[in-house]
Amino acid sequence: MDSGKVINMVPKFKMSKGLITFGLVALILLIVTLNAFVIINAGQRGIVLQLGAVRPVVLTEGLHFKIPFIQDVVHVDVRVQKSQSDQTAASKDLQIVTTTVAVNFHLEPNQVNKLYQNVGLAYGERIVDPAIGEAVKAITAQYTAEELISKRSEVSAKIKETLALKLATYYMILDEINITEFKFSEEFNNAIEQKQIAEQQALKANLDLQRIEIEAKQKIEQAKAEAESLRLQKQEVTTELVKLREIEAQIKAIEKWDGKLPNVTGGAVPFVDVNSAQ
The missing domain is CATH 3.30.479.30 (Band 7 domain)
Known part of the structure; x- marks a missing residue:
């Protein structure tokens, strides 16, 4: 190979190597930068682990800085x-x-x-x-x-x-x-049901007994009232009242009489047939 061409390739190789190195450095810096921040979402808290040990600090909601590759953050939900x-x-x-x-x-x-x-x-x-x-x-x-x-x-x-x-x-x-x-248990449920039925029957019987007692008391009070009324009426009966009642009865009988005498009567004195005599 021509020595002139080799000499011309050396600067290009050095330039390519420099670009690769710069790119790697930039990539590392980007990774470090991204790894240096953490976001805690709403309803969460962040637990900081430094080389595996739990730090006493608790991260609240928002953006926080952490030491890259040294600290890790565990997200924990604190909502209900x-x-x-x-x-x-x-x-x-x-x-x-x-x-x-x-x-x-x-x-x-x-x-x-x-x-x-x-x-x-x-x-x-x-x-x-x-x-x-x-x-x-x-x-x-x-x-x-x-x-x-x-x-x-x-x-x-x-x-x-x-x-x-x-x-x-x-x-x-x-x-x-x-x-x-x-x-x-099913046995207990059945026992409860039977007890409720018995209580309802006892309640009904008690209500019936109360009703009978009330009705009996009402009849007694009614009888007492009637007896008291008769007693008061008896106290008010006098000889003049009896005669007055007899006169009233005779007057009512006369008002009902049609003017005809009976043709036959029982007794010693016969009645005369007025119609035949006429």
Whole structure:
């Protein structure tokens, strides 16, 4: 090869090498720049890990700087979450009760780094679900099966209080708890149904008895009123009143008489037939 051509190729090679080096440096700087910032979305918090260790700082919503390749950020949702499950427990009178419980809770935003350090992100199955089961069993055992139904709001309030204390230990806040259903055994349901039928029959019998008693009292009072009326009338009867009633009766008889005498009468003195005599 001609030595002149080789000499001419050296500057071109050096120029190409310089461009490649510049490109690599620019690419590295771009990657470093992009890796130096992190965005925390709404309803989230950022847990900073520096070489695997949890930092005490918690990143709020927005844009943040982090040390490239040294720090990592774990995004954690701090909005309200729901956990619903069926919990089986024994009541005070040893009835098996299946309770459907819906729980709303959220993480303490400023303590998510401690939760991550102590529990991790699987806090639902590790903490929340077992805590719900334990709270339901503890409170259900304090009431009979019938009381669980009649005192539903009280039972729910006690479960909420017990569960809130358990979740607070792991930096979680209980928002609300709803008991959507109580399920009992078929034998217990049949017993409740028979009891309700018996209570309805007893109520009907009691109402009938009250009605009979009221009617009897009404008849007694009516009889008393009639007796009192007769007593008052008897007190008012005098000889003059009797004669007056007799005269009134005779007057009514005369008013009804058609002017004809009877043809025959029983007795010693016969009546004369006036018509035949005429």
